[in-house]
Amino acid sequence: MAFEQPACRVCEFTLVSRLFCFSCNALQPFPLEVDFFEVLGFPISFEIKSAELEERYQQLSLELHPDFYGSAPEAEKRLSETATAVLNTAYNTLREPTSRAGYLLHLLAQKQKLDERSLPDGFLGEMFFLQEALDELLESGNADELSGMRDEMRKRQKDIEADYAPLFKRLKDHPEDSEILQQLQTHLNAERYLRRLLGRIPA
Amino acid sequence: MAYSEKVIDHYSEPRNVGSFDKSAANVGTGLVGAPECGDVMKLQIQVDPETKEIVDAKFKTFGCGSAIASSSLATEWVKGKSIDEAMSIQNTEIVEELSLPPVKIHCSVLAEDAIKAAIADYKSRNED
Numbered sequence: 001m002a003f004e005q006p007a008c009r010v011c012e013f014t015l016v017s018r019l020f021c022f023s024c025n026a027l028q029p030f031p032l033e034v035d036f037f038e039v040l041g042f043p044i045s046f047e048i049k050s051a052e053l054e055e056r057y058q059q060l061s062l063e064l065h066p067d068f069y070g071s072a073p074e075a076e077k078r079l080s081e082t083a084t085a086v087l088n089t090a091y092n093t094l095r096e097p098t099s100r101a102g103y104l105l106h107l108l109a110q111k112q113k114l115d116e117r118s119l120p121d122g123f124l125g126e127m128f129f130l131q132e133a134l135d136e137l138l139e140s141g142n143a144d145e146l147s148g149m150r151d152e153m154r155k156r157q158k159d160i161e162a163d164y165a166p167l168f169k170r171l172k173d174h175p176e177d178s179e180i181l182q183q184l185q186t187h188l189n190a191e192r193y194l195r196r197l198l199g200r201i202p203a
Numbered sequence: 204m205a206y207s208e209k210v211i212d213h214y215s216e217p218r219n220v221g222s223f224d225k226s227a228a229n230v231g232t233g234l235v236g237a238p239e240c241g242d243v244m245k246l247q248i249q250v251d252p253e254t255k256e257i258v259d260a261k262f263k264t265f266g267c268g269s270a271i272a273s274s275s276l277a278t279e280w281v282k283g284k285s286i287d288e289a290m291s292i293q294n295t296e297i298v299e300e301l302s303l304p305p306v307k308i309h310c311s312v313l314a315e316d317a318i319k320a321a322i323a324d325y326k327s328r329n330e331d
């Protein structure tokens with residue numbers, strides 16, 4: 001997705017991150033609704049190399065660190081604090097594939113009316129059934145069956161996660177396709193139920 | 204987060220936990236979930252076919268303390284009401300009764316949805 005690259009307020013160098021100029025080291029005032037991709041300086045896309053994300057994060061958190069602005073004017077000091085907070089939220093949101101998918105969907109679906117509660121057919125009934133079955137397993141303490149259930153649920157979760165990349169890729173070619181958006185929403189919802197269930201199975 | 208006394212009361216001693224035979228003609232079953240957190244709730248009502256009054260209710264919730272308390276309270280509230288009266292129960296009343304904080308509002312929504320789903324299920328299987 002194309003977006004306008006903003007320039008540094010001091011040296012007019014094209015900014016990588018919306019928060020900081022790597023050319024002249026100036027903090028950049030940023031709009032409240034800055035998106036997390038801009039914060040870390042990545043194009044709005046599901047595909048992010050985690051090593052690159054990690055490196056950019058480390059770099060920025062060093063540059064923005066409030067310790068460096070101890071003797072700076074009050075406004076700069078405060079800017080470095082808010083920038084650091086935003087940077088951390090952005091990084092935590094984008095680093096994990098599921099939360100990245102959720103955030104990206106939220107960005108892309110803004111104008112679309114999605115059914116936010118959608119689930120695959122019969123899924124809710126199955127989850128309820130599994131939760132009840134888990135109660136019984138927990139009571140009987142059957143370790144084999146518990147780990148069997150855990151493996152199966154993890155596998156289903158992995159299968160869902162494996163779908164995010166191809167779905168977002170298809171969305172790039174058909175940006176307005178609400179069916180793809182809805183499918184992503186359904187996946188994200190289903191994953192939350194699986195996580196909830198997995199959270200009750202002792203490791 | 205601090206739970207209110209009423210939440211703790213319902214949570215530690217939930218009323219009407221259990222289930223009815225969902226295929227029975229006088230039973231309505233509502234199964235709902237909260238995609239925000241992945242919690243699931245089943246609420247069932249037993250209806251007197253003559254008077255259309257809810258004579259008993261049961262629930263089972265896999266979720267947070269507020270969701271358990273909300274559904275426990277919901278089963279108490281629907282008992283003795285006509286299905287039309289029960290239909291008008293709002294989640295805001297549950298929020299108020301249990302003093303739920305804003306982050307727990309979706310838990311009370313779950314209970315309202317469960318009541319409505321149970322009534323809808325009962326009606327769909329008992330159309331005159």
Ligand code: FES
Nearest residue numbers: 240242267270310
């Ligand atoms: S946190 Fe999920 S219903 Fe309360």
